[in-house]
Amino acid sequence: MLRRMYRKTRRKPKGLQRLWIRLLNIPHLAIIIAGVVFVVVVVMWSLLWVFIFRRESNSGVYFAGMFRVADVEFIPEYRQAESHEFVSMANNIQHVVSNVYKMSSVARLYKQAVISDLSNNNKGGVLVHFWMVFVVPQLKSPAVCEECVGAIFRDSVHTSMKNRSSVGYLLGLPVDIDSILINAVQRSDYSSNGAGSQCVDKLYANLPGSSVPLNVFPSWGGVTCHVKLTAVPGSLIRLTVSVFHIEPSDCVNDALTVYDALLPMRGRILHRMCEPVSSSFSLVSTSNVMLLSFRMTNGNKSFRGHFEAIAGEICMSHIETQLKPETSGQIYSPFYPSLLPPQCACTWKFKTPNRDLGVALHFENYVLKPKNMKACDQGWWKINDIIFCGSYVGHQTTFRVADHRPEVEFRCSSRNSAQPFQASYSSYNISQPCPESHFLCSTGLCVEKSRRCDGLDDCQDESDEVFCCKSSHLLHKTACLGSRALKNKMLHIFKARPTKNCAGKVLCILCLYAMERKTASMEEMRSTALMV
Incomplete structure (x- = not known):
């Protein structure tokens, strides 16, 4: 009876307690743990997708470009990026560029265009330097190749050109199609030139001939610095490098790259320095803008130099040579002794005392050869x-010109800055280029006959040692020809193999023939071989 009353009076656990008791049961606990782990995994995977995998699958592709806006007057306020005039013009150009790509096949990938600089131009108008950014999935990266992006912009201008002019109109903006250049760049180039960067500096040379000092101090080490140089319209920029203290590298760690633009565009590289510079040299731009891109690691690094605005040279000379060949003068490459820019030209018009005399150009380290199919x-x-x-x-x-009034025209044709040259000129007798006691080398030099076949390269191309056969050569254990180059050439022509002492071989007979004739042409030696 009492036991029954106790059972009736004992309270049953409430709902929450009852649930907790059931949860503590081992089968239920395993299910709960599995559910919690599943939720955590789903959350972690979602975070990885949003912040890592999605970012990697959609990478940014960056481009630097430039073009000339024609029929627009440049005003000094355009040099200041904070001015109202710059902002207004930049917004207009940015709208035009964005409209071109938002209406193209890469519209979904296009993100933005940023106008970096507006500069004056020697051809008139305003030169625009701009950035473009595309957000591209890896599977669609070929759609925004450098050629594709450039072709889209050029085609848009081309369809709006009128009257066979090079200027087309994009939403009323006159764009010179010949000035368009777009290059792919690294993200580091874009970020180091972006707004808010502490490493961008702009310098301006407002007076022709005035020198503007340019120093990069060791405190700048460990960063990538871009210095933009601008000169007055109608002028060029000459940069003089006095000292450049860096550690020699392969242009990965320490380097200075000079661009013929205001953005780091691969197609406008003038010069690149990857080793220390101790002797001063200079280089010249093709317009009134230049960009210096410094990359220096930590350490005691420094750069010292200056730049100046110079006038574009009109290089043309009328030269009268003297009667005596010993009397000579000098001609120099444009902007000598500066490095040659990619674009330059010079013309020399010579005149000798009479028709029997031509003009000889003597180069120190340069040679002229007839042009073939290559550029x-x-x-x-x-x-x-x-x-x-x-x-x-x-x-x-x-180099000899068999004309008494030749006209010599030179044009720069290198993609980058090239070494300068100088040459001395003199008159020479067309019928007898060398004195009687000398013979003519294939390099154009005149060498004394006594120095021929002396075992020394007097012509500097071994042409004075060709067809040199002496009696001592007949007893040579490998060949009876003194010149290895000639030996290989004759072996190729006649398919003969000289053996020890050259007994009864074609090359030995050719050698004897050349000994008797002193000199022999290749055709004479071939005909002699056919008779053997």
Whole structure:
């Protein structure tokens, strides 16, 4: 009876307690833990997708570009990015550029355009430097290749061109199609030139000939610095590098890159320095703007130099040579001794005392050869309507023009700055280029006959050691030809192999023939070989 009363009076657990008791049961606890782990995994995966994988799958692609706005007068306020005039013009140009790409096939990938600089231009109008940013999934990265992005902009201008002019109109903005240049750049280039960067500096040369000092101090080490140089309209910029203290590298750690623009565009690189500079040198731009891009790691690094505005040279000279060949003068490359810019030209008009005399040009480390199908990379020359290509060599050369009134035209043709050249000129006898006691080398030099076949490279291309066969050569254990180059050439022509003492071999007979004739042409030696 009492037990029954106790059972009736004992309270049953409430709902929350009852649930807790059930949860503490082992099967239920395992299910709860599994559910919590699942929720945590889902949350973590979502965070990884949003902040890592999605960011990696959509990467930014950056471009730097420039073009000329024609028929627009440049005003000094455009140099100040904070001025109302700059902001108004930049917003207008930015709207035009954005409209071009928002109406193109890459509209979904286009993000923004940023106008970096407005500068004056030697051709008139306003030169625009701008950035473009695309957000591109990795699978669609070929859609925003450098050629594709440039073609979209050029095609938009081309469709609006009128009257066979190079100027097209984009929403009323006159754009010169020949001035358009767009290059892909690194994100670091964009960020280091962006707004708020503490490493961007602008310097202006407002007076031609006045020197503006340019120093990068060691305290700037460990950063990437961009210094923008601008000169008065109609002038060029000459940069002089006095000292550049860095550690030698492969242009990865310490380097200075000079651009023929105000943005780091690969297609406008003038010069690149990756090693210390102790002797002063200078280089010249093709317009009135220049960008210096410094990359220096931590350490005692420094740069000292200056820049100035210079006038573009009108390089043309009328030269009268003297009767005596020993009397000579000098001609120099444009802007000498500065490095040659990618664009320059010079013309020399010579006149000799009479028709029997031509003009000889004596170069220290330069040679002229007739142009072939390849482009001239180190100088384009036109001499009496014949095209030649120049190239740098490690020896002296002489180029002769068999005309008493030749016109020599030179044009810079290198993509980057090139080494300067100088040449001495003199008159020479067209019928007898060298004195009687000398012979003519293939390099154009005149060498004494006594120095021929002496085992020394007097012509600086071994042409004075060709066809040199002496009696001592007949007993040589490998060949009877003194010149290895000639030996290989003759082996290629006649398919002969000289053996010990050259007994009964074609090359030995050719050698004897050359000994008797002193000199022999290749055709004479070939005909002799056919008779053997």
